[in-house]
Structures are given as C-alpha cells and as structure tokens.
Amino acid sequence: AQxxxxxxxxxxxxxxxxxxxxxxxxxSENNYYLFWYKQPPSRQMIxxxxxxxxxxxxxxxxxxxxxxxxxxxxFSLKISDSQLGDTAMYFCAFMKGREETSGxxxxxGEGTQLTVxx
Amino acid sequence: xxxxTQSPKYLFRxxxxxxxxSCEQNLNHDAMYWYRQDPGQGLRLIYYSQIVNDxxxxxxxxxxxxxxxxxxxxxLTVTSAQKNPTAFxxxxxxxxxxxxxxxxxxxxxxxSIL
Numbered sequence: 001a002q003x004x005x006x007x008x009x010x011x012x013x014x015x016x017x018x019x020x021x022x023x024x025x026x027x028s029e030n031n032y033y034l035f036w037y038k039q040p041p042s043r044q045m046i047x048x049x050x051x052x053x054x055x056x057x058x059x060x061x062x063x064x065x066x067x068x069x070x071x072x073x074x075f076s077l078k079i080s081d082s083q084l085g086d087t088a089m090y091f092c093a094f095m096k097g098r099e100e101t102s103g104x105x106x107x108x109g110e111g112t113q114l115t116v117x118x
Numbered sequence: 119x120x121x122x123t124q125s126p127k128y129l130f131r132x133x134x135x136x137x138x139x140s141c142e143q144n145l146n147h148d149a150m151y152w153y154r155q156d157p158g159q160g161l162r163l164i165y166y167s168q169i170v171n172d173x174x175x176x177x178x179x180x181x182x183x184x185x186x187x188x189x190x191x192x193x194l195t196v197t198s199a200q201k202n203p204t205a206f207x208x209x210x211x212x213x214x215x216x217x218x219x220x221x222x223x224x225x226x227x228x229x230s231i232l
Contacts, residue, residue, distance in 0.1 A: 006160075009158070033220075035220055042225075043206060043225065043226050044223065044225055045208060045210075045223035047220050050220060091160060095220075105151070105163060105166060105176075106151075106161075106163070106221060108153075108161040108162075109160055110158060110160045111158075111160050
C-alpha cells in the first residue's frame, strides 16, 4: 500500500514571496504519478501540477514548480511570487501507473493549509 | 460545459436514516470515485467504479453503499450503519487506460447529523 505524508499542517508566506510545501511518499511501485491539488475555501479541488515518475525533469506550471527526488521519495511544491488567491489547502497525491483497464485511484496526504498574507 | 455535479450541497441526516448523495458527470469518463474528507485527514477513498455495473470498496467502505447503473451517475448512500457520517463528501471521475489524466472533482456535499 502507498502512503503520502505532508509534515507541515500550516504555513504562511508574504505576498510576492516564495514558499515550498513538502511531501514524502512510500511505495514499492516503479511506475506512478504524483499530483498537487489545491482546495480553496470554496472546497473545490483544483489540479495544480503533476509529475510522471519516469520523467527526471521537474514539472513546471507558471508560478508553480516541483522538486521531484525519486530516490528520496520526495515531491515538494514551490510557489513563486505568492498571490492572495493562493491561500488554500494543498494536497499531495499519489497514483499508481495504470494497467489497460484500470482507473486512477489516488492516495492523498493530510494537507497543508497555506495562508498568503498581504 | 463538461463537469461533475454533486447534489445537494448540504444534507442533514436523522438517526437511523439512510441518505443518498448524487453525483453526475458529462465528461464521458468511465471511472468514478467517492471520497470522504474530515478536518486534518485529507481525502479517503470510500468506493470507486471503473465501468458500469461494477464497483470496488475503497479504504473506508463500511456503512456506505453505491450503484453504477449508468456511466454518468454514481450515487452514494450513507446508511444508518455509518455511525459518524458528518463529513464533506467529494465525487470525482477520470478516464481509464494508459493515460496519466488526473481526476476531476465535483464541488462536494456537506453531510451533517441532526
């Protein structure tokens, strides 16, 4: 079974600064995917960024980037130029690589509440 | 616009009562999922379905039941056997097959005990 751990229940950052959220996972799988989801106060789950384990290059989406360390089983999220709208709960999630007919069962971490201060 | 619709947004259950949460998607996704979210615990998988007329238990299936009679619909029933049903429930869907397409989520239903 896979486990995902987010060791920072809460974090805060000043607007325009950079913040890094940590995530570690445990798996015996070699083919898998990792995701960061954002959940603002509206409670909607929004995909922020995803990483394929077979890719060594770290994923980047505008102000969001990851530091994927496969050997260390670490998957941190860096948010640059933080904005007030980034205030949300952030969840790290793991998904096994799919077989032909399987879906995408996700295992989530406990979440990190990020507050961006003006 | 394609998406996932969960209803109702808020739901109240009396002692000994079964309640059903609705989830409908028009994304033509084969797989659908139900998660429960409690404060400080992230999301936990209740049930999932990869194809019509088939579903599997997730990590916390006790006290819940589902059906998948149509591709678009995956209702969740919270039975009286679920002793602590107060939580936020999220439905999701995804494609199947050799793809890394992530899950799409609905806006959730908050269930409370009267």
